[in-house]
Amino acid sequence: MNWLTMHMIKSPAHNARTLLINAVRFPETLPQLTLTDWDLLLRIARSKRLLGRLHADLSRLELLESIPTAAAAQLQAAHNLVRHRHTVLTWELDRILWALNEIKVPIIALKGTAYIIAKLPNSAGRFFADLDILVPISRIAEVEQKLTKRGWLKTQLSPYDDRYYRLWMHEIPPLRHRERESEIDIHHALLPRTSRYGTKLDTMMLFSESYSIKNSQVRVLGAQDMVLHALVHLLLEGDPNEGLRLRDLIDVADLLCHFGSTPKFWKGLVLRAQQFQLERILYYGLRYSQRLLAVQIPNSVLQSLTQSAPKLPIRWLMDWLMPLALLPEHPDYPQRIAVFARWLLYLRAHWLRMPFLLLVRHLTYKSWLRMRGTQRHVEIKPQDLQQL
Numbered sequence: 001m002n003w004l005t006m007h008m009i010k011s012p013a014h015n016a017r018t019l020l021i022n023a024v025r026f027p028e029t030l031p032q033l034t035l036t037d038w039d040l041l042l043r044i045a046r047s048k049r050l051l052g053r054l055h056a057d058l059s060r061l062e063l064l065e066s067i068p069t070a071a072a073a074q075l076q077a078a079h080n081l082v083r084h085r086h087t088v089l090t091w092e093l094d095r096i097l098w099a100l101n102e103i104k105v106p107i108i109a110l111k112g113t114a115y116i117i118a119k120l121p122n123s124a125g126r127f128f129a130d131l132d133i134l135v136p137i138s139r140i141a142e143v144e145q146k147l148t149k150r151g152w153l154k155t156q157l158s159p160y161d162d163r164y165y166r167l168w169m170h171e172i173p174p175l176r177h178r179e180r181e182s183e184i185d186i187h188h189a190l191l192p193r194t195s196r197y198g199t200k201l202d203t204m205m206l207f208s209e210s211y212s213i214k215n216s217q218v219r220v221l222g223a224q225d226m227v228l229h230a231l232v233h234l235l236l237e238g239d240p241n242e243g244l245r246l247r248d249l250i251d252v253a254d255l256l257c258h259f260g261s262t263p264k265f266w267k268g269l270v271l272r273a274q275q276f277q278l279e280r281i282l283y284y285g286l287r288y289s290q291r292l293l294a295v296q297i298p299n300s301v302l303q304s305l306t307q308s309a310p311k312l313p314i315r316w317l318m319d320w321l322m323p324l325a326l327l328p329e330h331p332d333y334p335q336r337i338a339v340f341a342r343w344l345l346y347l348r349a350h351w352l353r354m355p356f357l358l359l360v361r362h363l364t365y366k367s368w369l370r371m372r373g374t375q376r377h378v379e380i381k382p383q384d385l386q387q388l
Contacts, residue, residue: 016330017323020044024250025294027057031066038071044328048246049127051078056125082127086116092131092182093117097217099150105143107218108134108210110187110229114220115251117213122254126247130174130183133218136203137188144172144186153178160365168194168354190229194354197236201276223259224272230255231285232278236349246326252285253293266301279308288322321345 019041023030033041045051055075058064064072093113100107109117112128135143148154152175157165165173170189176182189203209222221229234248259265273282283305289295309315324341350359 016040016044017327020048020050020246020328021292023054024050024057027054028061028063030054030058031063033067035068038068040330042071042074043331046078047331048328050125050247050250051075052082052125052127053247053250054125055079055082060124078127079125082125085127085129086123088180088182089113089128089131090116092177092180092184093133093218095177096131096133096147096184099147099152100143101217103139103142103146104217105135105139106207108207109213109218109220110134111233114226117218118220120255121258122251126251130185132185132187134187134190134203134206136207140172140186140188144175147175147184147186151178152176152184164362168192168358170195190232191236192353194358195236196352196355197232197278197281199277201278205275223255223265224269227252227255227259227269227285228273228276228278228282231281235281235284236352246328249288249292249326253289253295256286256289256295256297260296266298270301270304279305280310283308284318284322288326291319292323292326 019037023041023045041054042051045054051074055064055078058067058075059079064075067075089112093109097107108114110132112123112126113131113133114120115123115126116128154175155173157173162173165171169192171185171187175184175186177184189201190206191197191201206221206225207219209225210219211222212219220226230248230252234245234252269282270279273279286295286297286302286305290297310318321341321344324335324338325345329335329338350363353359354362
């Protein structure tokens with residue numbers, strides 16, 4: 001073992017990453033942690049919004065009474081807030097269905113809302129802020145008009161931002177209820193219209209494979225489509241402040257483990273990715289789910305995606321960037337290299353989101369607004385401060 005390897009193993013950043021990943025992968029070992037380890041783990045898990053997940057795992061294993069009382073109290077508080085958010089989201093979905101009942105539009109619940117109503121494993125302990133739905137693009141104006149008449153208000157945006165949403169993106173500007181202040185993201189596709197990926201991703205094909213929950217008006221994506229959407233959200237929607245989120249990769253891993261017990265799921269997943277031209281996205285998702293979270297993936301599936309792998313230098317670069325961006329830092333020893341990795345992946349997400357000239361125009365305009373101090377103020381919602 002050389003000096004560099006020894007230094008990395010003993011570094012605070014490495015210890016922080018190992019602590020959280022082991023907590024997610026092996027929750028049964030949590031009662032063995034020292035008080036010092038618990039103090040660090042709670043700080044990291046809170047920053048990654050995974051406290052609720054730790055509570056769910058320990059509750060399932062009946063180990064909550066085996067951990068320090070103070071740690072259990074923090075996890076219980078996180079659990080209470082998660083349950084509240086789940087109640088809020090399901091009630092908001094109920095109100096949306098009520099508001100749209102007259103027009104009989106097909107609706108697919110996306111992401112967190114779908115996980116909750118379908119009772120999928122990754123909903124346990126997961127904090128979800130907003131509600132996302134998918135409707136056919138031919139009905140989206142009708143849906144927006146109906147909801148605004150029923151109490152949801154349009155977000156106040158500049159003319160440029162409103163045009164950006166409606167012409168280039170895969171959703172309209174968010175709506176917020178005037179009383180409950182809950183926010184809805186209404187999608188008509190899973191990817192922006194200008195995206196380099198998924199040019200063959202026809203939204204109506206998603207509806208054809210979706211299924212209803214309890215014979216209601218709302219539907220959820222099919223298994224393969226749900227995994228691909230989670231990967232699109234993880235790898236193509238960069239956030240300059242938060243970067244790639246470990247909890248999103250955990251969502252992917254949970255979905256793969258849940259649906260992967262059926263052999264035909266894997267074959268269907270590869271075929272669906274090929275159908276939508278998302279093979280590279282699936283390649284990355286499976287690669288890092290396996291490498292970082294030890295998800296068991298059939299060798300035949302990995303072999304079938306070898307043609308979709310990037311060239312070796314790009315693969316090496318992504319193998320360096322992804323762990324830095326996804327895995328947590330020690331809260332007392334932030335790393336500039338991790339900030340740099342998140343910034344590069346943010347640029348990558350924008351590069352894949354729109355053509356070069358359009359991207360330059362967009363970023364130049366937004367930078368100009370920021371320098372002038374005229375950028376629209378973004379309200380921070382209370383639930384965003386909970387850091388779960």
